[in-house]
Amino acid sequence: MTEIWSGFVRAIELIISLDPEVMEIAGKSLMISVTSTLLASLICLPLASLIHFNRFVGKRLLINFIQTLYSLPTVVVGLFVFVFFSRAGPLGGLDIMFTPTLMVIGQVFLILPILLGLIISALGGVDRPLIDTAFSLGASSFQAAVIILREARYAVVAAIIMGFSRAISEVGLAIMVGGNIKGFTRVLTTAISLETSKGELELSIALGIILLAIALIVNLALNRLQQR
16 A cells, blocks of 8 residues: 555656656657547538438438447457558558558548447437528538538537547557657557556656546536537
């Protein structure tokens, strides 16, 4: 118990003193997760609108499949990304294995189903009379989609926040395609795993506190949006 308490105290000291290693790991983690969330959002917003506003055979089955992928294990995504981008894989020529770039790509694939499914649900929650009114006033399909997206903006932003939470908290994919290289691909979750296995509790606890703080901020933001 004494060791844990001393580790906690030392962790607070590392955070207050803005320890370079701690700040570098936290910054790298935020950079990768924010980038992947923004890219996934740019893909999912038009794709979700396309799925929601069109009728086609198998639409309900497609949505059910997307929702099933919410619980897709990170190591499975990591495996497929590793296979495709390894030197022996079809995209191995890009030579981006064990780089932040591939970590971003992997996280994009990881959070795509979550963002896509939640944004479709957000669009489906808009009152039908609003849509009918927009069309009756002469709005085009694109204009109606913009109006509905604006109406569902809080739910859409909440979906994006959920995607970010999934990205920053995953560990399996980051280790498999990033390699946990110090100063290059090491992020909060992989650093916590490594330092704990080495018995470096002070650094592990410091990084854990930062990760919990980020999770708390994200949760508060999500609750605020849900209230609105």
